[in-house]
Amino acid sequence: MGSSRFDDLSLDVLRTRQGAKWSRYDEDVLPAWVADMDFMTSDPVKAALAEFSPNDDYGYPWFREENPAADAYVDLMAQRHDWTVAPDQVRLLADVLQGIQAFIELASEPGDGIIVQTPIYPPFLALVHENDRRLVDNPLGSAADGYPLDIEGLRAAVDDRTRILLLCNPHNPSGRVFTRDELEALGTLAVERDLLIVSDEIHQDLIYPGQAHIPIASLRPDFAERTVTLTSATKSFNIAGLRCAIAVFGSERLAEQFGTIPRFIFGGVNSVGVRATANVWRDGQSWLDELVGYLDANRVHLEKRVAQDLAPITHVRPEATFLAWLDCRALDIETSPAEFFLNQGRVALNDGADFGEHGVGFTRLNFATSRTILDEIIDRMAGAIERI
Numbered sequence: 001m002g003s004s005r006f007d008d009l010s011l012d013v014l015r016t017r018q019g020a021k022w023s024r025y026d027e028d029v030l031p032a033w034v035a036d037m038d039f040m041t042s043d044p045v046k047a048a049l050a051e052f053s054p055n056d057d058y059g060y061p062w063f064r065e066e067n068p069a070a071d072a073y074v075d076l077m078a079q080r081h082d083w084t085v086a087p088d089q090v091r092l093l094a095d096v097l098q099g100i101q102a103f104i105e106l107a108s109e110p111g112d113g114i115i116v117q118t119p120i121y122p123p124f125l126a127l128v129h130e131n132d133r134r135l136v137d138n139p140l141g142s143a144a145d146g147y148p149l150d151i152e153g154l155r156a157a158v159d160d161r162t163r164i165l166l167l168c169n170p171h172n173p174s175g176r177v178f179t180r181d182e183l184e185a186l187g188t189l190a191v192e193r194d195l196l197i198v199s200d201e202i203h204q205d206l207i208y209p210g211q212a213h214i215p216i217a218s219l220r221p222d223f224a225e226r227t228v229t230l231t232s233a234t235k236s237f238n239i240a241g242l243r244c245a246i247a248v249f250g251s252e253r254l255a256e257q258f259g260t261i262p263r264f265i266f267g268g269v270n271s272v273g274v275r276a277t278a279n280v281w282r283d284g285q286s287w288l289d290e291l292v293g294y295l296d297a298n299r300v301h302l303e304k305r306v307a308q309d310l311a312p313i314t315h316v317r318p319e320a321t322f323l324a325w326l327d328c329r330a331l332d333i334e335t336s337p338a339e340f341f342l343n344q345g346r347v348a349l350n351d352g353a354d355f356g357e358h359g360v361g362f363t364r365l366n367f368a369t370s371r372t373i374l375d376e377i378i379d380r381m382a383g384a385i386e387r388i
Contacts, residue, residue: 006039006294009370014038019241024348030377031348033338035172035323037238037368042287044279045239052272060268067092069274072281073231073246083218089249091258092269095240096202097123099230099247104131104164106257107196113162115154115195118356119325121172124200125356128166136162139358140174143316143327147174151185158193165195170203170213173325173355173364175318177211180219187216187223197227202245203321205236205288208296211319217250224250228258233277235321236288238368244273295322298367298374305375309382322368328352329361332388337363345384347377 014022021036052058070090077083093099100123108114110132116124118139128135136157141148165186169178178186190197197216204213217227232245249255280288299317302324306315312330326349328337335343338351341363352362367374 005290007370007372008040009038009373011373025342029342029346029348030373030380032366032369032377033348033350033364035235035321035366035368036240037322037366038370038373039238039291039368041239042237042280042284044283044287045237045276048272048276048279051275058271068278069244069246069281072278073248076281077215077218081213081215081218083215085248089252089255091247091249091255092274093230093245093247093266094243094269095234096200096230096232096245097127098266099228099245100124100127100166100198100200101131102247102258102261103196103198103228104128104133106261108133108163111161112164113159115158115162115165116356117149117168117171119173119352119359119362120355121168121200122354124166124168134161137356139356140171140176143314146316147171147176149178149182149186151182151189154186155189158189158195162193163196165190165197167197167199167216169199169201169216170207170320172203172321173323173350173352173359173362174316175321175323175325177207177213177319180214183214183216183219187219190226191222195226197223199227199229201229201231202235204231205233206292206295206322207320208292208299208318213320217248225253226250228254233280233284236291237276237280237284239273239276239280242273242276243270244277246277295368298322298369298371299324301371302365302367302374302378305378309378310385313385322366324365324367325352326363326365327361328363331385337361341381341384344387345380347380347384 021031021034070087074085074087077085113134113136114128115136115138118137138154141150199216207213217224217229227250229248234240303317314327333340336351338349341347341349350364352359
């Protein structure tokens with residue numbers, strides 16, 4: 001079934017956690033919503049914590065290297081993707097959404113269009129609307145076709161006031177890993193229409209067999225010069241609370257543009273988060289390989305159980321991430337699927353409507369937990385369906 005490192009989870013221990021996943025709902029609810037994993041952390045993260053804790057070393061950050069997380073990322077991209085990234089074009093952030101917010105302000109004006117491929121991670125939609133920008137919706141194709149990008153639909157939707165292509169690759173919630181051809185087509189369109197590409201690649205390490213993550217900036221120099229790549233170790237190594245991400249500028253022009261923002265707007269980074277990020281990008285590969293193997297087995301198991309026990313729900317096996325996008329539109333219920341399963345099954349899932357109008361009738365399930373807990377989640381959902 002997998003490694004005991006990931007099987008050995010106690011509900012009693014998990015319920016003592018103070019993070020959002022295990023604190024938001026009552027104790028009788030099994031949470032499978034927010035994108036935090038339940039697993040114990042890796043040794044490189046523990047090493048980072050141990051570096052600071054014995055001496056109560058929680059003062060202002062100061063690193064012997066200029067930017068240890070950036071240096072680790074540069075090496076990682078060269079090894080995994082044969083992609084050369086200049087260290088001086090990498091900046092530390094507290095999280096990926098900071099980078100998106102910054103470039104929405106820098107590269108567009110109220111009323112300008114921002115392209116989003118829905119259904120999409122809800123903060124993308126919030127960032128468009130809360131900044132008074134206009135959503136240029138480029139919905140993914142159907143589940144039956146594997147959620148492909150609609151390039152021709154995008155070409156028709158782009159107008160003279162469309163400024164930014166906001167890309168999520170690997171895609172959340174569908175779990176798509178966009179192909180080289182899809183990314184080439186997107187990049188070509190961005191060049192033709194002079195669009196800034198802001199690419200959230202936070203799930204880049206959680207790729208399943210048969211797929212390969214391709215940073216869009218790595219494909220061509222003219223793509224890179226208009227691309228800001230945003231990523232973090234927080235999803236792959238389950239350290240979101242340590243608050244560390246990076247922005248990679250594909251050109252000096254973009255780095256200089258970012259530098260026009262007053263520096264104190266961003267605040268400071270978390271010194272433990274920076275050290276943990278550098279550690280896992282340098283020394284965390286064996287743990288990550290084991291994790292992806294375990295998640296892959298959970299992914300296959302979930303697919304079988306959805307087909308066997310959760311009819312009429314349907315589901316396309318994700319190519320990346322630890323998130324399953326469940327089509328519940330055939331359920332004969334009067335509420336949203338998330339509300340139904342919370343009330344009738346005591347399982348907390350994400351409401352698909354939060355991911356845009358094309359997510360209505362869907363729900364998102366986080367399967368980054370032990371097989372025992374995953375089966376209990378599915379059993380509760382199956383019981384709720386049987387009682388309809």
